[in-house]
Amino acid sequence: xxxxxxxxxxxxxxxxxxxxxxxxxxxxxxxxxxxxxxxxxxxxxxxxxxxxxxxxxxxxxxxxxxxxxxxxxxxxxxxxxxxxxxxxxxxxxxxxxxxxxxxxxxxxxxxxxxxxxxxxxxxxxxxxxxxxxxxxxxxxxxxxxxxxxxxxxxxxxxxxxxxxxxxxxxxxxxxxxxxxxxxxxxxxxxxxxxxxxxxxxx
Amino acid sequence: xxxxxxxxxxxxxxxxxxxxxxxxxxxxxxxxxxxxxxxxxxxxxxxxxxxxxxxxxxxxxxxxxxxxxxxxxxxxxxxxxxxxxxxxxxxxxxxxxxxxxxxxxxxxxxxxxxxxxxxxxxxxxxxxxxxxxxxxxxxxxxxxxxxxxxxxxxxxxxxxxxxxxxxxxxxxxxxxxxxxxxxxxxxxxxxxxxxxxxxxxxxxxxxxxxxxxxxxxxxxxxxxxxxxxxxxxxxxxxxxxxxxxxxxxxxxxxxxx
Numbered sequence: 403x404x405x406x407x408x409x410x411x412x413x414x415x416x417x418x419x420x421x422x423x424x425x426x427x428x429x430x431x432x433x434x435x436x437x438x439x440x441x442x443x444x445x446x447x448x449x450x451x452x453x454x455x456x457x458x459x460x461x462x463x464x465x466x467x468x469x470x471x472x473x474x475x476x477x478x479x480x481x482x483x484x485x486x487x488x489x490x491x492x493x494x495x496x497x498x499x500x501x502x503x504x505x506x507x508x509x510x511x512x513x514x515x516x517x518x519x520x521x522x523x524x525x526x527x528x529x530x531x532x533x534x535x536x537x538x539x540x541x542x543x544x545x546x547x548x549x550x551x552x553x554x555x556x557x558x559x560x561x562x563x564x565x566x567x568x569x570x571x572x573x574x575x576x577x578x579x580x581x582x583x584x585x586x587x588x589x590x591x592x593x594x595x596x597x598x599x600x601x602x603x604x
Numbered sequence: 605x606x607x608x609x610x611x612x613x614x615x616x617x618x619x620x621x622x623x624x625x626x627x628x629x630x631x632x633x634x635x636x637x638x639x640x641x642x643x644x645x646x647x648x649x650x651x652x653x654x655x656x657x658x659x660x661x662x663x664x665x666x667x668x669x670x671x672x673x674x675x676x677x678x679x680x681x682x683x684x685x686x687x688x689x690x691x692x693x694x695x696x697x698x699x700x701x702x703x704x705x706x707x708x709x710x711x712x713x714x715x716x717x718x719x720x721x722x723x724x725x726x727x728x729x730x731x732x733x734x735x736x737x738x739x740x741x742x743x744x745x746x747x748x749x750x751x752x753x754x755x756x757x758x759x760x761x762x763x764x765x766x767x768x769x770x771x772x773x774x775x776x777x778x779x780x781x782x783x784x785x786x787x788x789x790x791x792x793x794x795x796x797x798x799x800x801x802x803x804x805x806x807x808x809x810x811x812x813x814x815x816x817x818x819x820x821x822x823x824x825x826x827x828x829x830x831x832x833x834x835x836x837x838x839x840x841x842x843x844x845x846x847x848x849x850x851x852x853x854x855x856x857x858x859x860x861x
Contacts, residue, residue, distance in 0.1 A: 425624050519700045519845030520619060520707075553660045553690060557700075560693040561852075581650045590656030592685045 413439065465536070467512045467529040469494045477501075477510060484508045486543040488536065490562065492516055492550060500548065508546070511536065516549055516558040525561055533562070537569055544572040551578045609670040610678060613640070616723060617662045618707045622648060630658050630677065632666075633706055633723065637716030642668055644677040657682040661690065661699055661727065689731040697849040702726055702743050708839045709751045718750040729813035737824065737853065738814040744831040745807040753838045755830075756780025757805050762788055772796050776833045800826045 409417065413435055420431035438446055462468070463475035470476070477483070477497070487508030491497055492515060500506050513528045536542065545566055549555035563573045579597030580589060589597070615632040618639070623629050628647040633639055647654040654677060657664055663684040668675040689695045706723050710716065726743045733739060748754050759766055760783035761775060773782040777791040781801070787793070800823055819827070836842065 517848065519697065519848035520704045522844035522847075524848050524851065553696075556690060557693065557696055560691075560696070564693065584651045585653070588653035590682050590685070592659075592682075592687060593656045595687070 409435075466510045467514065467532055468497055468510060469512075482507075485541045487546060488533075488542055488544075489546040489548045490533065491548045492555070492558075496548065513549070513558070516552070516554045517561060518554045519557075525558075528558070530562060530565070534565065537566065537571055542571055544574060547573065547575050551576075610667055611670065612665065612667050614665050614683070615640075615663070616720070616727070617658055617660050617664060618703055618710075620658060620660055628655070628658060631707065632664070633710050633720055635717065635720050637710065637719040638714055639707070639710040639712050640675070641712075642666070642675045642677050643671075644680070647677075654680050659685070661686050661703065663724065686727055686731055689727065694852050695730045695733075697845070697852040698740050699727060699730055701740065701843065701845045701849040702747075704843055704845045705744070705747055705835065705839075708841070708843070709747060716750065719747070722746050722750055725813060733813075733815075736814065738819065740849075741803075741824075741827050741831055742807055742810075742813055744835060745804065748831075748834060748838065749808075751838070753779065753834070754808070755804065755834060757801065757808060760786055762786035772798065772801070774830060776830070776837050779834070794830075796830065797823060797826055799823045800830070803827055804830075 416435045416438065417428070417431045420426055420434050421428055423431075426434070438449070459471055460469050461471075461473060463470045463473055463478055465474045465478040468475050468477065472479075484507050488511050489500065489506060489508055490511045490513060491500070492513055494512055497510050497512060500510075511529075511533050513530065515523060515528050517523060517525055517528065537545070545562075547559040547562060549558050559575060566573050577596075577600040579593060579600050580586065586594075613632075613634045615634040618631045618633055620631070621629045623643075626646050626648050628644040629641060630644055631639065631641045644654045644658055646652055647658060649655075657680040658677070659682075662682045663686075665681045665683055666677055667679040669678045686699070689699055702723065706719065710719060722743065726739065729736075729739050745755070755774075756779060757767075759780075760771070761778040761780040762782055763786050765783050765785075767781055767783055771781050771783055772795050773784070773793045774780070774796045775782055775788060775791050775793050778788060782788070782793060799819075803819065803823065804827070832843075832846065
């Protein structure tokens with residue numbers, strides 16, 4: 403804290419602002435601030451412009467709720483994708499992870515979080531209501547719930563499944579079980595049980 | 605010396621929060637009823653041996669390493685995962701609600717074994733029950749009881765006189781029923797139904813969780829209102845998960861109708 407007090411006020415302000423970012427403690431903020439000071443002016447302007455640009459240009463896609471520059475987003479505008487499947491994910495980063503893997507050719511829906519009752523996050527705080535109108539046409543045959551296998555993720559899946567099941571659309575979950583490179587002897591009972599239930603014929 | 609730094613604890617996981625990209629902060633209630641927070645280093649990695657065991661609501665046997673600031677989890681083994689409970693949205697929402705209450709009332713380095721036993725018994729009751737909506741009010745009443753805030757149901761909370769069975773005036777802030785002569789000016793007094801008082805007295809005398817529920821919707825609502833407000837008063841903050849529990853419960857009851 404002494405460094406922050408003795409630093410010139412523009413530097414102290416930069417440290418304070420960086421310290422507000424998730425995962426950045428006061429020491430990391432100080433290191434980043436002094437690194438930025440040492441950078442050439444053009445590079446610092448580039449960082450500042452990109453931060454401002456992200457706030458000005460990025461919007462939510464009106465269809466899938468993913469972050470995008472154009473509405474509808476590139477993925478929702480792609481006519482070659484399978485319009486019979488929608489994969490529901492927690493965060494925009496999950497879309498990137500699935501796209502990177504390259505096996506999925508359907509559409510997405512981003513919830514921007516999961517139900518977390520103990521933190522006061524209920525279904526109304528997520529983008530669930532935007533999903534339901536997308537299911538009202540006959541084209542959608544399957545909804546894949548691709549949320550993380552946590553207690554809160556499971557609660558979200560069960561809640562969405564409850565909403566969708568009266569529509570007669572197939573609802574599936576991503577398979578759960580043993581990770582590649584993991585060891586059977588250290589797996590907990592739930593993981594083993596899920597792996598057993600999701601076993602496939604070779 | 606390093607051997608003395610390792611110690612074993614049995615407990616129930618109240619909540620977990622992610623720290624950075626790899627680590628998880630685990631809050632649990634130990635079997636002696638005290639709350640403790642421990643760090644599970646590297647638990648978020650896909651091949652971690654800890655993550656599956658430290659899920660919320662798991663009963664765990666954990667070996668802790670006493671660190672300079674907080675203990676870190678050295679080994680952990682789940683004893684009960686409450687899988688049936690976690691697979692049912694209504695029971696899960698009730699479990700999360702009671703977990704938030706336990707998290708609110710349990711204190712660090714403050715032993716209260718009855719609180720741990722009550723929490724564990726409640727999770728077992730929710731796991732074994734079939735849509736029994738009296739489990740949560742029973743838990744709320746007994747939670748107040750084991751934490752020293754049990755509502756007074758047999759004597760006037762103002763003057764101490766033994767009440768006859770027709771006293772229907774309840775004061776949340778004073779913590780119980782009032783006789784007809786006492787009229788506290790500072791606090792709001794609410795009228796409660798005879799049946800609601802009977803249920804509260806039944807909760808007081810019964811050691812076990814109710815196996816069935818035959819209460820009318822009105823009495824159930826009044827019971828919940830008294831207990832919710834009492835808990836809100838003693839906890840001095842809103843219980844975040846109650847909205848979700850009520851939302852899910854309402855939906856389930858509509859489906860049954």
